[in-house]
Amino acid sequence: MRACVPASRSDCKGKTVGSLQLKSIRKTYGTHEVLKGIDLEVKDGEFVIFVGPSGCGKSTLLRSIAGLEDVTSGAVVINGRDETLTPPARRGIAMVFQSYALYPHLTVKDNMGLGLKQAGTAKDEIEKRVSKASGMLSLEPYLARRPAELSGGQRQRVAIGRAIVREPELFLFDEPLSNLDAALRVQTRLEIARLHRSLKATMIYVTHDQVEAMTLADKIVVLNAGAIEQIGSPMELYNRPANVFVAGFIGSPQMNFIAAEKVGDHSAKTIGVRPEHMTLSREQGSWAAKVVHVEHLGADTIIYLESDQCGLLTARLFGEHQYEPDEIVYATPDQARVHRFDVDDQAIR
Numbered sequence: 001m002r003a004c005v006p007a008s009r010s011d012c013k014g015k016t017v018g019s020l021q022l023k024s025i026r027k028t029y030g031t032h033e034v035l036k037g038i039d040l041e042v043k044d045g046e047f048v049i050f051v052g053p054s055g056c057g058k059s060t061l062l063r064s065i066a067g068l069e070d071v072t073s074g075a076v077v078i079n080g081r082d083e084t085l086t087p088p089a090r091r092g093i094a095m096v097f098q099s100y101a102l103y104p105h106l107t108v109k110d111n112m113g114l115g116l117k118q119a120g121t122a123k124d125e126i127e128k129r130v131s132k133a134s135g136m137l138s139l140e141p142y143l144a145r146r147p148a149e150l151s152g153g154q155r156q157r158v159a160i161g162r163a164i165v166r167e168p169e170l171f172l173f174d175e176p177l178s179n180l181d182a183a184l185r186v187q188t189r190l191e192i193a194r195l196h197r198s199l200k201a202t203m204i205y206v207t208h209d210q211v212e213a214m215t216l217a218d219k220i221v222v223l224n225a226g227a228i229e230q231i232g233s234p235m236e237l238y239n240r241p242a243n244v245f246v247a248g249f250i251g252s253p254q255m256n257f258i259a260a261e262k263v264g265d266h267s268a269k270t271i272g273v274r275p276e277h278m279t280l281s282r283e284q285g286s287w288a289a290k291v292v293h294v295e296h297l298g299a300d301t302i303i304y305l306e307s308d309q310c311g312l313l314t315a316r317l318f319g320e321h322q323y324e325p326d327e328i329v330y331a332t333p334d335q336a337r338v339h340r341f342d343v344d345d346q347a348i349r
């Protein structure tokens, strides 16, 4: 019996495999160190999302995985192969950009098949893969159209289809939904989730959108100033943030931070309470505060408060609540869900 040697893009059962290891990735532009030694392990089939404030290095990291940026030092290992010096086209990755990057003079069908054609794939194989991907993305009615004749959402589906037909080891997405309007973002987000389930492919995705990160990711990587603050599942990051940065970054509205000594807690520097873990009462409670502003969102009410003891506070109450600006209320945190942080801003467990 012949030993099974995995081909570049498939394991022995013919399934595309896609693990990734980043080893001490550093990237500098001149004297500016944009990535400060990133170590990351992505398993086959995982959906990993990079989040972080603008300029923290998310796109640079994604582009370094793709080979569109040369790293200053460190290694990019795909399926056990060191691909640090491999040109982008030979890394076994496909990238979907915010700007779609479609060829305007080609039809949808030709846009989707172009990469395969350039790689010398047989015509009937291209037909087969384009037909399968267009079926998955409901693009069959548009195959003869050019990009200018499509909506933004349809163009992004073509860009995703172009990635699918290549059967890459890794799918990389750079803010793919940010040019779409709110309703289309939700619809396309659901499609990407469904695709991930059916393809069981490894996907790495950059976004600014917390809802995208929380709903799509198996694993979120929180970046800050070129370094990883925490890696975890969405609920781990929400329930057990490692530090003040992650606690403040994940969750909307943002977690309330209160100087611990102001509320009589001398074993922590800061305490954190998520707005949804606070109750309000007109009669009694932990912290007196004045209502500053009320936002009625339909399902929720967001109430902004000013407290002499705690500073600015935000409460998020389920349903509709009639509080008026300038009235005095009492805010009470759910003690079981209070987060505590030490002098180095690290979570106290």
Ligand SMILES: Nc1ncnc2c1ncn2[C@@H]1O[C@H](COP(=O)(O)OP(=O)(O)OP(=O)(O)O)[C@@H](O)[C@H]1O
Pocket: 029, 034, 052, 053, 054, 055, 056, 057, 058, 059, 060, 061, 208
């Ligand atoms: N070609 C370049 N030359 C010099 N500096 C660059 C270059 N590309 C990116 N940078 C800098 O590297 C840093 C990280 O940029 P990057 O685009 O990776 O951030 P980001 O987290 O993706 O930001 P955003 O969320 O705003 O897209 C920024 O300070 C940026 O100005």
